[in-house]
Amino acid sequence: MNHAVKPALLDRASTYLLALAVVVFAVGQYLAFKAPPDAQQGYLVRILYVHVGAAWVAYLAFFVAMLFAVLYLWKQHPAYDRLSSASAEIGLVFMLLTLFGGMMWARPTWGIFWTWEPRLTTSAILTAFYVGYFLLRHAIEDPEFRAKAAAAAAILGVVNIPINYMSVYWWRSIHQTATVDLINRKTHMDPEMLVAMLVNLLAINLFFVAFVRLKGRLAALEAAREERYEQ
Amino acid sequence: MKLKYLVGFLIVMGAIAYLAFGGLGNSLVYYVLPSEYAENPARYEGKRIRLGGLVKEGTVRYDPKSLDLRFVVTDGVVDIPVEHKGTPPELFKDNQGVVVEGRFDGEVFRGENLLIKHSETYQAPPEGGYTPEEVRKLIEEAK
CATH class of the missing domain: 2.40.50.140 (Nucleic acid-binding proteins)
Incomplete structure (x- = not known):
């Protein structure tokens, strides 16, 4: 390894991705503020443009963490473990944003910040599971054992996602069902609102890909430095 | 094993079990x-x-x-x-x-x-x- 060359944290593709995400997010926010208020709840509906995207990317991130975990168990390469952990970490951040945004939205519309109804309870379980995932990672010192245990947890964790998504259909809840209804293939939304939501969703997805690349690269640099110290 | 994280991990697992068996059971018929x-x-x-x-x-x-x-x-x-x-x-x-x-x-x-x-x-x-x-x-x- 050539130590004279300082490794870049942001490679070219990640830089472009981040820049594109910022531009698309700016357009999305412009569209969100231009979109009409809702007939029932007025401008409060605007929380939706971030809330839906954050929840979707949390699901996506936990799913990607599972994919990298399977890849790690198959190929046994530490890079897959780092990417799995990176994706789970970003998923947890977006899950916390979902919970926070949801509470901000629930207080003025439902009349309460939090209640133990099925969607919220399963969201709390989902969040707690990935908090546990990182405690597990920190509890194990042997890198190989840590990676294997974390991979098992990341695979187990995705079970939460369909339960959380379907909770509003399976059980009585106060949380509304999906507006873009993937089960019944219907959309209950003003076209202008829908476009604004989809552009924001695209932006948050781009952020996710850029963040996973960035975090994976950071973890690789950390691992390389630790290895140098050990030698 | 680092004890501090292990204890944290067990607490979180306990919380999940409590939510899944106690809390979820109550909220299923909300x-x-x-x-x-x-x-x-x-x-x-x-x-x-x-x-x-x-x-x-x-x-x-x-x-x-x-x-x-x-x-x-x-x-x-x-x-x-x-x-x-x-x-x-x-x-x-x-x-x-x-x-x-x-x-x-x-x-x-x-x-x-x-x-x-x-x-x-x-x-x-x-x-x-x-x-x-x-x-x-x-x-x-x-x-």
């Missing part, structure tokens, strides 16, 4: 429908429960001075009179989905907490749009 109550009133007498349904049209009586709010919750089959104290939430109106936390007191349900269950449909206000103030006024008039 609210009771009026007709379910009517089937077996003795089961719910005096217990703190959530009653869910729609606000029956034309039944809302609100006194802004005493904050007494009376309305009827219906599931289309059984009607239950609700007495609640407090300002109605912004989205409260006829035919709105509501979940009321409280207790049965004879025939009347005494609400302690009034929650709104709004729909998943988001539409622009008709004809060029209301301002939030206008929306608020419309809700006010509907009472």
